[in-house]
Amino acid sequence: MPIGMPHMGNLYIPFKALFQRLDIDYVMPPVNNQRTLSLGVKYSPEGLCIPFKLTLGNLIEAVELGADTLLMPGGSGICRLGYYAKTQEQILHDLGYEGELIQVGVSERKLFGLLEIIKRLSNNAPWSKIISAFRFGVAKLNGLDRIERVVQRVRPVERIKGTANRLFTKAINAIDRAGDYGTLKKVQVDYINQLNQIDKDTQYKPLIVGITGEFYVLLEPFSNLDIESELGKLGVEVRRTTFISGWTKFSLFLNPLGMNEKARIHKAALPYLKRDIGGDGWESVGEKVLHAKEYDGIIHLAPFTCMPEIVAQNIMPTTKENIPVLTILCDEQMAKSGMLTRLEAFVDLLERRRRSQNNNRHQVTT
Numbered sequence: 257m258p259i260g261m262p263h264m265g266n267l268y269i270p271f272k273a274l275f276q277r278l279d280i281d282y283v284m285p286p287v288n289n290q291r292t293l294s295l296g297v298k299y300s301p302e303g304l305c306i307p308f309k310l311t312l313g314n315l316i317e318a319v320e321l322g323a324d325t326l327l328m329p330g331g332s333g334i335c336r337l338g339y340y341a342k343t344q345e346q347i348l349h350d351l352g353y354e355g356e357l358i359q360v361g362v363s364e365r366k367l368f369g370l371l372e373i374i375k376r377l378s379n380n381a382p383w384s385k386i387i388s389a390f391r392f393g394v395a396k397l398n399g400l401d402r403i404e405r406v407v408q409r410v411r412p413v414e415r416i417k418g419t420a421n422r423l424f425t426k427a428i429n430a431i432d433r434a435g436d437y438g439t440l441k442k443v444q445v446d447y448i449n450q451l452n453q454i455d456k457d458t459q460y461k462p463l464i465v466g467i468t469g470e471f472y473v474l475l476e477p478f479s480n481l482d483i484e485s486e487l488g489k490l491g492v493e494v495r496r497t498t499f500i501s502g503w504t505k506f507s508l509f510l511n512p513l514g515m516n517e518k519a520r521i522h523k524a525a526l527p528y529l530k531r532d533i534g535g536d537g538w539e540s541v542g543e544k545v546l547h548a549k550e551y552d553g554i555i556h557l558a559p560f561t562c563m564p565e566i567v568a569q570n571i572m573p574t575t576k577e578n579i580p581v582l583t584i585l586c587d588e589q590m591a592k593s594g595m596l597t598r599l600e601a602f603v604d605l606l607e608r609r610r611r612s613q614n615n616n617r618h619q620v621t622t
């Protein structure tokens with residue numbers, strides 16, 4: 257029963273580890289590339305959002321490689337994510353695929369729903385074995401996110417652009433290969449040390465830009481044309497609060513205890529938006545309000561036609577917390593040159609804004 261599932265950033269690494277430890281036959285489709293997108297675009301209804309198209313492309317490529325059981329995250333939320341799995345299953349059947357597509361209800365059952373499915377796929381392996389394999393996968397996930405946070409801080413200040421990214425790629429591969437906790441720990445320490453030792457411009461004070469928006473386009477660099485690296489090249493430090501390791505920690509341990517990681521963000525958004533509007537729209541508004549004093553600007557990533565983010569985009573200019581926001585709509589038409597021009601103009605604006613704020617402060621004190 258070869259299993260296939262879509263990509264989202266480096267999420268394939270913890271899943272690979274989990275499946276290997278449970279002897280589940282995992283067929284990994286190629287990481288997102290132009291062909292994946294073309295397949296997704298070709299077989300999706302035109303107006304659907306880019307996460308649907310890319311994940312459909314992944315599923316088709318997994319089937320081509322022999323997967324006969326597909327896992328697809330879904331849910332009963334307000335936006336169209338709830339229809340993803342059913343629609344994709346129908347499209348795959350129309351293309352002649354006869355296997356099973358299992359919807360993983362991440363929005364209702366969170367990770368517990370996934371664990372139940374894993375139990376079934378592992379031929380009813382004992383819970384102790386599943387939990388142990390799962391813990392190792394989570395350890396890899398935590399390691400990846402820990403290193404990525406360091407990479408985000410180093411990119412804008414490194415003297416030779418691209419050094420942190422090259423190390424990050426090596427670290428990702430090393431974490432993927434790590435077969436035990438000891439090696440995993442060593443890889444993290446080694447690469448964080450190497451990142452800290454990169455030659456940096458210690459005098460330079462980078463602009464701080466928060467990245468917010470829809471979960472998938474935040475976490476899948478192919479869908480956002482690797483915007484974080486591009487900002488790093490422009491000397492901007494990116495702050496992103498969304499990491500899968502954080503979501504995992506809350507959905508497994510803290511949400512069942514009544515703790516809601518988003519409560520602070522929702523509270524911040526309340527004066528402008530009183531309820532969940534699906535996807536991550538509520539959080540996008542809250543992040544702008546919450547971080548207006550802390551960041552120089554915000555980049556709001558939204559899949560084209562994404563209803564929750566369209567609502568958020570329209571609310572953002574009306575908040576009294578004043579901070580420049582650049583909304584970037586991600587779809588298959590987005591071209592790197594166009595995005596770079598917009599980023600350069602935005603960074604230019606933020607630099608001038610910072611200079612004028614510094615001048616004003618200087619005049620007040622003299």
Ligand code: SF4
Pocket residue numbers: 305306307335336337470472534535536559561562563564565
């Ligand atoms: S939040 Fe937006 S992009 Fe994500 S599934 Fe819903 S409509 Fe699509």
